[in-house]
Amino acid sequence: THSWDREAIQLVQTLIPRETVLFIADVKISFDSFRNGMAATVNSKTIITVNPDTREASMLFSYAREVAESGALDQDEKAEDMSVDSITDVFTVSQLKEKAQESPEAFFGIMYSFISKLDLDSSVSKVIRTRCSRCKFQVTDDMQSCTNQLCPGRDQGLSATTGFDLLVDFSDHTGTLHACSLRSPVAEHTLGCTVKEFTSLTDEERTAMKWKFLLERCKIYVKILPSPKARTGIRGMVLACSLADPGEVKQHMSALVQ
Ligand SMILES: [Zn+2]
Known part of the structure; x- marks a missing residue:
């Protein structure tokens, strides 16, 4: 091993994925058949600058953050790959979290939980993008x-x-599942409102729509993606959500509480 290899390895070990922008000058780029992709190799001439103070670096950093938060980098993001009719497993919030820790694979489930955060009355630009x-x-x-x-x-x-x-x-008696994405077209079905209709609502109407769901027990079909990039290590996608039938809730929750 060359000394520059050792130095580069030590440097890379201190970096946090998706938190660091690297400017690398004089690096050899070649096809690596083992990794089946392009790979960069450092040599004695290589200069690595961590988080350079340039406009490009700051744009790249914002882009990486934005894309990671949006979930666009997550593979397996297609919500349509499972019909909700075939989802039958019921989970509490803590059971979903436990299962996500055990399995690296995406899975599907039903929750009967309350919507504990629904920012329909913040600025329209935060609801519709x-x-x-x-x-x-x-x-x-x-x-x-x-x-x-x-x-x-x-x-x-x-x-x-x-x-x-x-x-x-979403919250139930076992905990809260934070920041589940509710997007079109599922959001239209859930809210009973198109994007166009929503943009023409008054502030009062949007607040009223929020309270129709907030703190109500809902039946939610979710896709859970274990996601090391998410702060909570888990990403939830809503596939369907509607106010729950109280009889159905009672039947399922009594089974879950035991
Ligand atoms: Zn683009």
């Missing part, structure tokens, strides 16, 4: 092209989709 369809970067409709420097379709015209993009908390 427009994203580039190619890279999921947040954009605005009036843009001519995606502002993400790394977007694969940056030189083409902007292709964007606008939809509900909410983070919702």
Whole structure:
């Protein structure tokens, strides 16, 4: 091992994934058949700058953060890959968390829980978002092209989709599942309201809509993705959500409490 290898290894070990931008000069890029991809190799001439104080670095950092938080980097994000009719396993919040820790695979389940956070009355821009369809970067409709420097379709015209993009908390007697994504088209079905209708609501109407669901017991079909990138280590996606039938809740919850 060369000394520069040792130095590079020591440096890399101190870095936190997705928290660090590296500027690397003089690095050998070659195809690595073992990893089946391009790999960078450092040598004695290589200079590595951690978190360089440049505009590009700060843009790259914001992009990485934004994409990681949006869940766009999570594989297996397709909500449509399981029909809700075939989901029958009922979980409490703590059971979902336990199972997520045990299995690296995504799984599906039903929760009977309360919506404990639903920010429908914050600014519309936090409820409805427009994203580039190619890279999921947040954009605005009036843009001519995606502002993400790394977007694969940056030189083409902007292709964007606008939809509900909410983070919702669910709670039951065992705990809270934070920041589950509730997006279009599931959000439209849940709220009984299209994006267009929602944008024309008054503040009072949006608050009223929020209270129709907040602290109500709901039946929620979720997809749980164990996600080391999420702060909680778990990412929930709502596949369907509706106010629960009290008889059904009683039947399931009594079984879960035992
Ligand atoms: Zn883009």
